[in-house]
Amino acid sequence: MTNRYSKYFRTGDLIIYGALLVIFVLGSLMAVGGLEGEGAVAVISQDGREIRRINLAKVEEPYELRVENQAGEYNIIRVEPGRIRVIEASCPDKVDVKQGWISSAHQSIVCLPNRLVIRIEADTPEAEDGIDGIAF
Amino acid sequence: MNTRRITWIGVLVSQALILHAVERLLPIPQLAPGVKLGLANIITLVALNILPWTDAFLVMVLRSFLGALLGGGVSGVLFSLAGGILSFAAMSFLMKYKDVLFSIAAISVGGAFLHNVGQLLMASLIVESFNIFVYFPILAASALVTGFFTGVVSDLIINAIIHARLLPAAVRRDPEPSKS
Numbered sequence: 646m647t648n649r650y651s652k653y654f655r656t657g658d659l660i661i662y663g664a665l666l667v668i669f670v671l672g673s674l675m676a677v678g679g680l681e682g683e684g685a686v687a688v689i690s691q692d693g694r695e696i697r698r699i700n701l702a703k704v705e706e707p708y709e710l711r712v713e714n715q716a717g718e719y720n721i722i723r724v725e726p727g728r729i730r731v732i733e734a735s736c737p738d739k740v741d742v743k744q745g746w747i748s749s750a751h752q753s754i755v756c757l758p759n760r761l762v763i764r765i766e767a768d769t770p771e772a773e774d775g776i777d778g779i780a781f
Numbered sequence: 782m783n784t785r786r787i788t789w790i791g792v793l794v795s796q797a798l799i800l801h802a803v804e805r806l807l808p809i810p811q812l813a814p815g816v817k818l819g820l821a822n823i824i825t826l827v828a829l830n831i832l833p834w835t836d837a838f839l840v841m842v843l844r845s846f847l848g849a850l851l852g853g854g855v856s857g858v859l860f861s862l863a864g865g866i867l868s869f870a871a872m873s874f875l876m877k878y879k880d881v882l883f884s885i886a887a888i889s890v891g892g893a894f895l896h897n898v899g900q901l902l903m904a905s906l907i908v909e910s911f912n913i914f915v916y917f918p919i920l921a922a923s924a925l926v927t928g929f930f931t932g933v934v935s936d937l938i939i940n941a942i943i944h945a946r947l948l949p950a951a952v953r954r955d956p957e958p959s960k961s
Binding site: 671673 | 854856878881882883884885886887890891894904907908914915917918919921922924925929932933936
């Protein structure tokens with residue numbers, strides 16, 4: 646009874662599972678390393694062009710902004726102190742809205758149908774020559 | 782192409798589409814773009830195991846194309862095909878060492894991971910400057926779990942098909958897949 650599944654765990658199998666585990670562990674460590682920098686900057690870009698940069702640490706009053714592309718598709722972004730999210734969008738899947746708040750470095754919200762990306766970058770100058778700088 | 786092969790391709794494609802539709806009904810939270818159960822991958826694995834690779838490729842292309850059209854729309858076809866072709870390439874490579882080095886579960890895990898990677902690569906092509914490596918850890922973890930599950934299910938189905946002697950002689954498992 647115990648070896649009903651043992652045929653799925655032979656040497657080659659363990660190599661594949663192990664490789665993915667290593668990707669998971671190393672990738673998570675890098676992502677956690679990216680969280681440590683204070684002062685995250687949200688970079689909003691559309692069609693690959695940067696359209697706005699918001700230093701989330703310096704936001705005092707929450708506000709909303711509307712980003713629209715040439716086709717008339719829109720996303721409404723809410724900015725609060727230290728965090729940012731999409732609250733409304735014209736795209737059909739609403740993945741960006743469901744994702745909720747992001748607040749730490751290297752997190753991102755992507756709305757593929759509207760080609761909108763919100764990415765958070767670490768603002769600390771030390772991060773440039775530290776591990777975080779080369780991790781990604 | 783004889784009737785039996787056409788029938789197999791048709792049956793597998795329609796089963797994949799049903800699995801695709803069922804999966805959309807399941808209320809699973811979307812952790813990251815590209816993370817999903819991937820039930821339709823069961824069909825690709827079954828096809829790879831019981832059909833010549835050209836027929837299996839046809840099944841994969843048809844199910845990606847039709848599935849994306851049924852579900853998302855024209856832009857979904859690009860993502861679906863990118864993931865499908867990359868994972869198909871990986872799985873047909875790993876299949877060469879099936880039962881020697883790798884079990885179906887491991888082949889499925891590898892395919893699931895590369896399916897997600899393919900979709901993210903396509904996403905990064907469409908939305909420029911989008912760092913896909915950030916998503917690698919979560920994709921690796923989800924591929925381990927979902928890929929193993931679909932791999933075990935595929936193994937059971939393949940064994941059932943072989944035991945039931947449903948395979949046409951022309952596509953019965955040969956050491957040389959080029960023989961048709």
